Amino acid sequence: xxxxxxxxxxxxxxxxxxxxxxxxxxxxxxxxxxxxxxxxxxxxxxxxxxxxxxxxxxxxxxxxxxxxxxxxxxxxxxxxxxxxxxxxxxxxxxxxxxxxxxxxxxxxxxxxxx
Amino acid sequence: xxxxxxxxxxxxxxxxxxxxxxxxxxxxxxxxxxxxxxxxxxxxxxxxxxxxxxxxxxxxxxxxxxxxxxxxxxxxxxxxxxxxxxxxxxxxxxxxxxxxxxxxxxxxxx
Numbered sequence: 001x002x003x004x005x006x007x008x009x010x011x012x013x014x015x016x017x018x019x020x021x022x023x024x025x026x027x028x029x030x031x032x033x034x035x036x037x038x039x040x041x042x043x044x045x046x047x048x049x050x051x052x053x054x055x056x057x058x059x060x061x062x063x064x065x066x067x068x069x070x071x072x073x074x075x076x077x078x079x080x081x082x083x084x085x086x087x088x089x090x091x092x093x094x095x096x097x098x099x100x101x102x103x104x105x106x107x108x109x110x111x112x113x114x
Numbered sequence: 115x116x117x118x119x120x121x122x123x124x125x126x127x128x129x130x131x132x133x134x135x136x137x138x139x140x141x142x143x144x145x146x147x148x149x150x151x152x153x154x155x156x157x158x159x160x161x162x163x164x165x166x167x168x169x170x171x172x173x174x175x176x177x178x179x180x181x182x183x184x185x186x187x188x189x190x191x192x193x194x195x196x197x198x199x200x201x202x203x204x205x206x207x208x209x210x211x212x213x214x215x216x217x218x219x220x221x222x223x224x
Contacts, residue, residue, distance in 0.1 A: 044214075055209040058213075
């Protein structure tokens with residue numbers, strides 16, 4: 001158990017809909033990262049937050065948004081869903097953004113868009 | 115981002131040592147070398163990291179070449195539970211996330 005909690009574990013929805021994925025970081029971790037993993041694209045970095053502020057952005061679509069709340073949990077919002085958004089979404093956390101910090105990953109949310 | 119090159123796949127016999135290579139010829143002096151692995155149906159898991167010196171922990175050893183242009187992850191006795199995709203990643207200072215490549219898929223044969 002990494003200590004990072006992601007909910008829900010599975011989500012099935014239809015095209016055009018909007019969903020919210022939730023992540024609770026390990027106790028004491030201030031930084032949260034979101035990743036998308038699909039069969040053809042591998043693990044893609046989406047976005048990173050540190051103590052409520054966005055710190056780095058990757059290949060995140062404009063239809064996707066995220067935030068980190070004062071209690072440090074984070075949410076990833078996916079809207080106008082398309083079939084191609086079906087993927088595993090991972091959240092990770094770390095104490096800081098230092099390059100020698102370990103990241104701890106949750107077990108992921110499996111999103112299926114039908 | 116500095117790039118890493120790993121073999122697509124490797125195979126090992128159970129209880130034998132495994133040496134997983136990684137080339138990173140464009141590494142800069144402040145880049146840390148990280149290794150993560152992803153077991154089937156799980157999130158990535160930290161294995162080990164280092165800067166210049168070799169590192170050991172309970173999971174593995176990391177051997178870093180003197181010029182830092184390559185490194186090797188060593189699993190001392192492979193078990194069936196070590197079958198996973200292993201990722202070698204460089205992480206620079208600043209707000210740089212971990213950027214995963216394709217990794218090496220390790221198969222362990224009983």
